Amino acid sequence: MRSITVDLGERSYPIYIGSGLLRSIGERCIEAGFAQRSPLLVVSDTEVAPRYLEQVEASLRSSGYTVVSHVIQAGEASKSLAVYEEVITTAIQGGLDRSSAVLALGGGVVGDLAGFVAASYMRGIGFMQIPTTILAHDSSVGGKVAVNHPLAKNMLGAFYQPSMVLYDLDTLATLPPRQVASGLAEVVKHGLILDREFAYWCREHADELLALDPEALGYALERGCAIKADVIGGDEREHGQRAILNLGHTIGHAIEAVGGYGTFLHGEAIAIGMAGSALLAAKLGRDRQIYEDTVSMLAALSLPTRLPSKYSGKELMEAMMHDKKFKEGRMTFIVPEAIGEVSIISDVQASDVTEVIAQLKKEGSPW
Ligand SMILES: NC(=O)c1ccc[n+]([C@@H]2O[C@H](COP(=O)([O-])OP(=O)(O)OC[C@H]3O[C@@H](n4cnc5c(N)ncnc54)[C@H](O)[C@@H]3O)[C@@H](O)[C@H]2O)c1
Ligand SMILES: O=C(O)C(=O)C[C@@H](O)[C@H](O)[C@H](O)COP(=O)(O)O
Ligand SMILES: [Zn+2]
Numbered sequence: 001m002r003s004i005t006v007d008l009g010e011r012s013y014p015i016y017i018g019s020g021l022l023r024s025i026g027e028r029c030i031e032a033g034f035a036q037r038s039p040l041l042v043v044s045d046t047e048v049a050p051r052y053l054e055q056v057e058a059s060l061r062s063s064g065y066t067v068v069s070h071v072i073q074a075g076e077a078s079k080s081l082a083v084y085e086e087v088i089t090t091a092i093q094g095g096l097d098r099s100s101a102v103l104a105l106g107g108g109v110v111g112d113l114a115g116f117v118a119a120s121y122m123r124g125i126g127f128m129q130i131p132t133t134i135l136a137h138d139s140s141v142g143g144k145v146a147v148n149h150p151l152a153k154n155m156l157g158a159f160y161q162p163s164m165v166l167y168d169l170d171t172l173a174t175l176p177p178r179q180v181a182s183g184l185a186e187v188v189k190h191g192l193i194l195d196r197e198f199a200y201w202c203r204e205h206a207d208e209l210l211a212l213d214p215e216a217l218g219y220a221l222e223r224g225c226a227i228k229a230d231v232i233g234g235d236e237r238e239h240g241q242r243a244i245l246n247l248g249h250t251i252g253h254a255i256e257a258v259g260g261y262g263t264f265l266h267g268e269a270i271a272i273g274m275a276g277s278a279l280l281a282a283k284l285g286r287d288r289q290i291y292e293d294t295v296s297m298l299a300a301l302s303l304p305t306r307l308p309s310k311y312s313g314k315e316l317m318e319a320m321m322h323d324k325k326f327k328e329g330r331m332t333f334i335v336p337e338a339i340g341e342v343s344i345i346s347d348v349q350a351s352d353v354t355e356v357i358a359q360l361k362k363e364g365s366p367w
Contacts, residue, residue: 002218004226006141007233011161015141015225017218021168025056025103025130026063032163034126035099036064041091043114044105045074048132051174056105056130068094072110076261079109079148081156087117101126101163107179108139108266112154115145119160129162132171134183135267137221138190140165142232142245148261152322153253159237169221172212181302182267184209185248187220188297189274190227193244196340198223199297206300244342246325247334248273251357254319258311264304271303275364279356280348281335290336295364305364313357317350 001018016028034040040060044053049071060067070090072078091102102125104114111129118127129140146157175183184202187209191199201220202209208216228245235242252273255264264272275298278291295305325332331353332346 002222004222004229006161006229008161008236011236013162013164015165015167015229017167017169017222017225019168019170021166022052022055022130022171023059025166026059026061026065028164028166029060029065029101029103029128030063032101032126032128034065034101034128034163038097038099039066039068039094040101040103041094041096041117042067042069042103042105043072043087043110043117044069045072045078045107045110047074048106048110052105052132052171056103068096072113074109076109076148076256076266079113079146079261081147081149084113084116084147087113088121091117091121096121096125098122098125101128103128103130104140105130105132107131107133107136111136111139112144112146112157115143115160115162116147116157119145119158124160127160127162129165131165131167133175133179134172134217134221135179135186137167137183137224138186138228140167141225141228143236148257151257152319153256154324155322167221167225169214169218172217175212177210177302178265180210180212182265184301185267185271185274185298185303187224188301189247189270190224192274192294192297192336192339193247193334193342194227194231194340195223196338198227199339203297203300210302240344243325243332243344244334247336247342248277250320250323250325250331250333251276251316251360253323254316255307255311257319258315268304271298272305272307272360272364274298275305276356276360277333278336279359279363280333280352281337283352283356284335284345286335286337290339293339294336299365304366306362306366307357307360309361311361313354316357317354320353
């Protein structure tokens with residue numbers, strides 16, 4: 001088992017990464033300081049629960065916990081206020097109190113939703129992330145928790161750190177191929193923003209990563225988590241540098257909202273958004289080779305980099321105006337300066353973005 005610390009003073013926590021970790025979840029809850037006399041709420045989804053929930057519940061019960069579980073329908077559409085309310089109802093009916101904790105067993109949808117429940121139930125109770133997707137190496141770290149609004153992604157949320165991230169890599173074996181590729185988009189993103197060598201390594205080892213080779217995947221997820229933990233340690237609440245983790249998300253989030261949540265998976269939308277950021281970089285005078293390399297990395301990982309022509313530029317622009325990165329009448333983009341280096345540019349012209357969207361429909365690899 002490997003361990004990485006997210007260094008946030010009194011809110012610091014470990015990320016444990018390894019094999020067979022679900023078996024020890026009960027002991028980990030004791031280590032995290034969750035009270036055994038208060039019920040725990042495990043939130044999971046309809047794909048993950050049949051595979052892993054029983055094992056988690058058994059471990060928790062054998063460590064003396066009372067367990068209440070809530071299983072949501074799998075998919076992005078469940079990251080909604082309506083489902084949030086259902087989970088809260090289960091928490092109240094299950095008798096969760098202020099010493100209780102919420103355990104998120106699943107991918108980023110479960111993690112973001114359950115985290116928002118933990119952050120808001122009785123103004124905040126314990127929280128643990130138990131990620132089961134590749135993508136969740138990103139979503140389980142850093143404390144951004146949220147639900148979507150039909151008009152904009154992650155519109156209602158909080159910064160709320162977990163007490164621990166327990167990442168059992170064995171669970172990844174059951175991921176469908178499309179989810180594997182989607183998760184790898186956020187892995188290579190961590191290279192594209194801060195680690196040139198790692199970004200090219202992801203391209204070289206794309207086939208092993210897509211085939212879930214344990215050594216390659218273990219290294220990639222550990223590196224991705226470490227890069228993210230470093231950024232979070234320096235700027236927990238996104239007053240500055242944390243925004244670089246949003247590479248590809250200005251356009252990507254708009255694609256998710258306009259397409260209807262779940263049409264493009266998060267990582268797929270972010271892949272197209274990262275291609276868009278590289279096209280914007282070229283428009284702003286940076287080397288066009290950045291775009292070519294970005295697209296080749298994403299294509300190697302079986303990710304789309306072309307926007308389907310049916311997406312209306314006007315609707316995407318409107319969605320971008322609702323994004324958190326639109327402030328004081330200005331649009332912020334994370335723009336690559338080179339592979340492994342980005343800038344935060346806060347006065348991007350709408351006309352440039354409109355042109356990039358048009359270009360995105362013609363260039364890159366279709367899905
Ligand atoms: N909070 C953050 O910092 C952050 C970072 C990145 C992404 N996100 C959010 O994360 C979400 C995407 O996360 P995701 O890609 O993990 O999606 P997800 O949670 O929907 O999981 C993807 C699919 O895989 C299934 N699944 C999960 N684990 C499985 C397993 N081990 N075996 C078989 N099937 C499994 C799920 O049921 C689902 O159908 C988006 O809502 C995105 O906005 C948040
Ligand atoms: O942790 C962060 O910070 C990120 O930006 C990670 C992103 O991959 C993630 O999708 C995040 O949820 C986006 O946050 P938002 O604030 O743009 O909604
Ligand atoms: Zn993301």
